[in-house]
Amino acid sequence: MTKQLSTNLFILFALVVIVSGFMVQSNHSMATFHPRPSMDIDPLWADHFDFPVGKPDGDGYYNAQKFGENNHLGDDWNGLGGGNTDLGDTIYSMANGYLISAKDNGHGWGIVIMIQHYMKGYNKVNSLYAHCTEMFVSQPNQLIRRGDPIGTIGTAGGIYPAHLHFEMRHGLELPLGGGYSADTSGYLDPTAFINSHR
Numbered sequence: 001m002t003k004q005l006s007t008n009l010f011i012l013f014a015l016v017v018i019v020s021g022f023m024v025q026s027n028h029s030m031a032t033f034h035p036r037p038s039m040d041i042d043p044l045w046a047d048h049f050d051f052p053v054g055k056p057d058g059d060g061y062y063n064a065q066k067f068g069e070n071n072h073l074g075d076d077w078n079g080l081g082g083g084n085t086d087l088g089d090t091i092y093s094m095a096n097g098y099l100i101s102a103k104d105n106g107h108g109w110g111i112v113i114m115i116q117h118y119m120k121g122y123n124k125v126n127s128l129y130a131h132c133t134e135m136f137v138s139q140p141n142q143l144i145r146r147g148d149p150i151g152t153i154g155t156a157g158g159i160y161p162a163h164l165h166f167e168m169r170h171g172l173e174l175p176l177g178g179g180y181s182a183d184t185s186g187y188l189d190p191t192a193f194i195n196s197h198r
Contacts, residue, residue: 046095046117048146049197052129052166053077055092055147064163067189071180074128074167075190079153087133087162089153092146094127094194099142102135102151105176110156111135112176115144125188126172130165130179131156168193 050056058077065076079086097117105112111132117125133154137144144150155162165179171186 043098043118044096044143044145046097046119046125046146049095049117049194050092050146051077051194052091052094052127053086053089053153053164061086063191067187067191068184071182073177073179073181073184073187074130074165077153077164077166078162082161084155084162086153087155090149091129091132091151091153091164093144093148093150095146097127097144099137099140099144100126101140102138105130108156108159108178109176110154110159111151113137113150115150116172124170124172125193126169127190128165128167128169130167131160131163166190 051058051061054060060080061077062080063075064078065072067073067075079089091113093115095117097115100114100116102111102113104110109130111130111134113129113132113135115127115129117127119125129151131154132151134152135150137148137150153162153164167179168188168190169186170188174186
C-alpha cells in the first residue's frame with residue numbers, strides 16, 4: 001500500500017467518524033428538544049390553558065394574593081394547608097410552549113421558570129413561575145406540553161413561606177422586575193386569562 005493511499009484511507013475514515021458522530025448528536029437533539037418555531041412553520045399551539053398547581057383546575061390550592069392586590073403583578077398560589085404544607089409540590093406548565101429560561105435568580109426570586117406560548121394568529125404570551133425549589137426543565141427552546149411537570153413549589157431560599165408566584169405577560173421583552181408595581185403595562189391577570197382560555 002502506498003503512502004498516499006494510506007493517507008487517503010485515514011482521512012476517509014476520520015470523516016466517516018466525524019459525520020457519524022454529528023448524525024447521532026443531531027438525532028438525539030431532535031428526539032429530546034423541539035426548536036422554537038420560526039413564523040414560516042406552525043408551532044405547537046397553546047390552545048387550552050390550565051392552572052399551574054392542582055392541575056388542571058387548581059384543586060387543593062387558593063390564590064393568596066391576587067393580581068393587582070397590593071400592586072401585585074401575579075397570583076400567589078398556596079396549598080389549602082397554609083404555611084409550608086405545599087413545599088415541594090409539583091408545578092405544571094399551564095399550556096403548550098417553549099422554554100425561555102429556567103435559572104436561580106437569587107435573593108427574592110429563587111428559581112424562576114419562563115415559558116413562551118404561541119396562540120392562534122401568532123399572538124404570544126409568557127408564563128412565569130417563581131420561588132421554585134427544583135426545576136425539571138433547563139434547555140432553552142425546549143418543547144413543553146400543557147400539564148408537564150416543570151418544577152416544585154419553594155420558598156425562594158427560605159425568604160417566604162412556600163408558594164408559587166405566577167405571572168402572565170403579553171409584554172414579551174419585560175425584564176424580570178420586582179413582582180410589584182402600580183404600572184401593569186405588559187402584564188395579564190393570570191386567573192382571568194386562564195378562565196377565559198380553558
